[in-house]
Amino acid sequence: MSRSGYTVDHRLSDVDANVHHAWDNDLEPILTVEPGDVVRFECRDAVDGQLPVDASAADVPEVSFDPVHPLTGPVAVEGAEPGDVLEIELLAFQHKGWGYTAFMPGEMGLGLLPEEFPEAGLHVWDLEDDVGRFVNGIEVPLDPFPGVIGVAPGEPGEHDTLPPRSVGGNVDIKHLTAGSTLYLPVEVDDALFSVGDCHAAQGDGEVCVTGIEAPMFVTCRFDIHDDRELDAPQFETDGPFTPTGHDERMYATSGVEDDLMAATKSAVRSMIDHLSAERGLTRGEAYILCSAAVDLKINEVVDAPNWVVSAYLPESLFPDPEE
Amino acid sequence: MSRSGYTVDHRLSDVDANVHHAWDNDLEPILTVEPGDVVRFECRDAVDGQLPVDASAADVPEVSFDPVHPLTGPVAVEGAEPGDVLEIELLAFQHKGWGYTAFMPGEMGLGLLPEEFPEAGLHVWDLEDDVGRFVNGIEVPLDPFPGVIGVAPGEPGEHDTLPPRSVGGNVDIKHLTAGSTLYLPVEVDDALFSVGDCHAAQGDGEVCVTGIEAPMFVTCRFDIHDDRELDAPQFETDGPFTPTGHDERMYATSGVEDDLMAATKSAVRSMIDHLSAERGLTRGEAYILCSAAVDLKINEVVDAPNWVVSAYLPESLFPDPEE
Numbered sequence: 001m002s003r004s005g006y007t008v009d010h011r012l013s014d015v016d017a018n019v020h021h022a023w024d025n026d027l028e029p030i031l032t033v034e035p036g037d038v039v040r041f042e043c044r045d046a047v048d049g050q051l052p053v054d055a056s057a058a059d060v061p062e063v064s065f066d067p068v069h070p071l072t073g074p075v076a077v078e079g080a081e082p083g084d085v086l087e088i089e090l091l092a093f094q095h096k097g098w099g100y101t102a103f104m105p106g107e108m109g110l111g112l113l114p115e116e117f118p119e120a121g122l123h124v125w126d127l128e129d130d131v132g133r134f135v136n137g138i139e140v141p142l143d144p145f146p147g148v149i150g151v152a153p154g155e156p157g158e159h160d161t162l163p164p165r166s167v168g169g170n171v172d173i174k175h176l177t178a179g180s181t182l183y184l185p186v187e188v189d190d191a192l193f194s195v196g197d198c199h200a201a202q203g204d205g206e207v208c209v210t211g212i213e214a215p216m217f218v219t220c221r222f223d224i225h226d227d228r229e230l231d232a233p234q235f236e237t238d239g240p241f242t243p244t245g246h247d248e249r250m251y252a253t254s255g256v257e258d259d260l261m262a263a264t265k266s267a268v269r270s271m272i273d274h275l276s277a278e279r280g281l282t283r284g285e286a287y288i289l290c291s292a293a294v295d296l297k298i299n300e301v302v303d304a305p306n307w308v309v310s311a312y313l314p315e316s317l318f319p320d321p322e323e
Numbered sequence: 324m325s326r327s328g329y330t331v332d333h334r335l336s337d338v339d340a341n342v343h344h345a346w347d348n349d350l351e352p353i354l355t356v357e358p359g360d361v362v363r364f365e366c367r368d369a370v371d372g373q374l375p376v377d378a379s380a381a382d383v384p385e386v387s388f389d390p391v392h393p394l395t396g397p398v399a400v401e402g403a404e405p406g407d408v409l410e411i412e413l414l415a416f417q418h419k420g421w422g423y424t425a426f427m428p429g430e431m432g433l434g435l436l437p438e439e440f441p442e443a444g445l446h447v448w449d450l451e452d453d454v455g456r457f458v459n460g461i462e463v464p465l466d467p468f469p470g471v472i473g474v475a476p477g478e479p480g481e482h483d484t485l486p487p488r489s490v491g492g493n494v495d496i497k498h499l500t501a502g503s504t505l506y507l508p509v510e511v512d513d514a515l516f517s518v519g520d521c522h523a524a525q526g527d528g529e530v531c532v533t534g535i536e537a538p539m540f541v542t543c544r545f546d547i548h549d550d551r552e553l554d555a556p557q558f559e560t561d562g563p564f565t566p567t568g569h570d571e572r573m574y575a576t577s578g579v580e581d582d583l584m585a586a587t588k589s590a591v592r593s594m595i596d597h598l599s600a601e602r603g604l605t606r607g608e609a610y611i612l613c614s615a616a617v618d619l620k621i622n623e624v625v626d627a628p629n630w631v632v633s634a635y636l637p638e639s640l641f642p643d644p645e646e
Contacts, residue, residue: 103597111625163629164579171577171631172623209625217418232589233577233596239570241635247562247569254556256487260583264624266555274557294623298632300495301587302532306486308494309621312564 006038006091014042019070023159025152025188029076038059040219043196044070053098060120069161071146077222080191085230086151087223088182093144099125099200099214101288104244111209121284125212127200132212135285137310137319140201140293141230141244143178146218147197154187166232174202180237185230201292207268208291225239243293244314254310263309271311293317329361329414335395337365342393346482348475348511350397351633355547363542366519368395376421376447383425383443392471392484396517403514408553409474410546411505416467422448422537424522424611434532436589441511444607448535450523455535458608459643463524463616464567468499469541470520477510489555497525503560524615530591531614566616567637577633586632594634616640
């Protein structure tokens with residue numbers, strides 16, 4: 001899960017002095033780099049250690065959101081000016097052998113279907129040999145990426161890390177894998193880049209509110225473009241464009257509704273029903289698997305007044321019954 | 324683009340007597356089949372011949388929507404009852420050598436970005452060797468599927484074919500390729516199946532309101548399940564899950580907004596900007612290429628209040644500048 005041919009110029013550990021918990025362009029940079037420099041960031045998990053490897057579902061409601069998300073940074077990229085574009089070449093990711101997927105108690109209103117999941121849920125994944133181990137012999141291939149990656153907003157003050165913004169942040173774009181290049185609009189001098197909340201895998205949508213959350217090292221190279229303008233993130237990626245890294249048989253459930261969010265909810269509800277009825281998962285396990293390895297696609301947004309969104313489940317996640 | 328190992332039991336031409344233009348469970352079936360039967364349907368294009376192979380953009384505003392969509396059917400599947408599930412195994416598609424992608428004058432309000440495209444646009448595609456030929460040497464691989472595929476709604480009366488419904492219809496799911504199996508809820512006796520509006524290719528989203536619209540033959544096999552229930556379409560598919568049939572470098576533009584439709588529009592607007600600035604397309608050509616070969620994915624729907632949708636462009640659509 002790395003690109004060859006680079007040398008790390010700077011290493012940043014995840015000690016408290018290198019970690020912040022809100023976007024704020026008034027934060028002092030912990031490092032200043034030149035364009036072309038390669039930095040290896042140690043990143044904490046999304047809830048900052050509150051769900052360790054031996055956690056259980058009972059621990060999830062006790063999680064405090066105050067330290068969410070711990071981000072490593074900010075790093076100043078010398079010469080970046082408002083109006084420029086910061087290029088971040090993602091070179092490598094290295095997890096630490098484990099991760100978790102959690103959903104919160106429904107009353108917190110997080111995730112796509114909080115009303116259907118009043119109780120919290122948790123799965124702790126052993127990450128070995130580039131797969132995550134789930135229940136019933138199900139294995140999810142790993143394609144690590146940073147859930148939160150961004151630069152400081154131009155607007156002064158502290159900004160919550162939960163919502164993504166035009167300058168990036170919690171974009172949860174699972175295609176920002178090793179080998180990808182992300183372009184972000186710069187709004188403050190020296191850009192002030194931070195990264196964290198890494199996921200070892202995630203389905204498009206991240207429906208239960210977490211991917212496979214995992215502490216991780218992120219290695220990337222920076223560059224600045226003063227000859228282009230952006231008003232939102234753009235990126236280049238080699239994918240993979242399926243949860244398993246190859247085209248294969250998938251089972252899909254569609255939502256047909258006059259609102260894209262309603263269509264998305266319908267599609268995911270039907271997929272949870274399918275996973276429960278046909279694959280023997282509890283509804284909580286199904287919700288977690290959807291978040292970790294089921295992709296949401298917009299099939300059409302033009303056949304007014306109804307739009308179609310479908311959820312896609314790769315069949316090779318499941319053990320072959322004949323083996 | 325076909326599955327081997329079947330025999331066609333029935334052929335239906337696209338003569339007027341076999342074609343209808345609205346969903347209506349009072350229509351007489353043009354054919355009654357048994358479960359297991361294979362039917363080859365000849366299907367007209369979406370606008371029923373009003374945009375022939377030598378049409379130009381000037382013809383598009385003259386298109387009447389009265390005959391949209393011409394559907395071949397209905398076919399009665401003997402024994403299907405309300406509450407059952409109709410299985411449609413898609414066996415083969417055969418186009419007739421050409422197709423078109425059109426967008427309507429903006430004042431009609433069709434497509435994702437009507438306000439940005441006041442004038443109509445059209446590209447007529449030569450379809451040969453399983454690729455569609457666009458401008459500037461761009462080639463789009465073909466993966467044919469039916470834009471409209473469904474059964475009669477239970478509610479009496481005529482229903483417009485434009486919106487998809489829980490019983491299918493204009494779902495525009497591009498993964499319903501040869502080898503796929505679609506499951507639809509049955510609402511009336513004998514299901515009353517119809518198909519049409521075939522696309523030789525389409526991006527997820529179909530943003531300009533048409534794919535590569537092409538008259539086509541569709542071959543499928545029917546079966547009935549009385550032991551399961553559905554409230555919306557479900558399907559199995561082998562993909563492909565990218566516009567080119569393989570993972571490859573893609574350029575992607577993201578929309579970050581507090582509404583999924585707004586995020587979708589932002590992502591597509593940025594992709595049109597990119598195609599204009601970096602690939603030398605007119606904005607109209609870019610809109611058409613987005614509709615034919617750019618995929619929309621929902622990256623996250625849980626990081627309130629902002630959601631992320633991205634548009635993905637495969638780089639191999641473009642001719643290699645070094646060749």
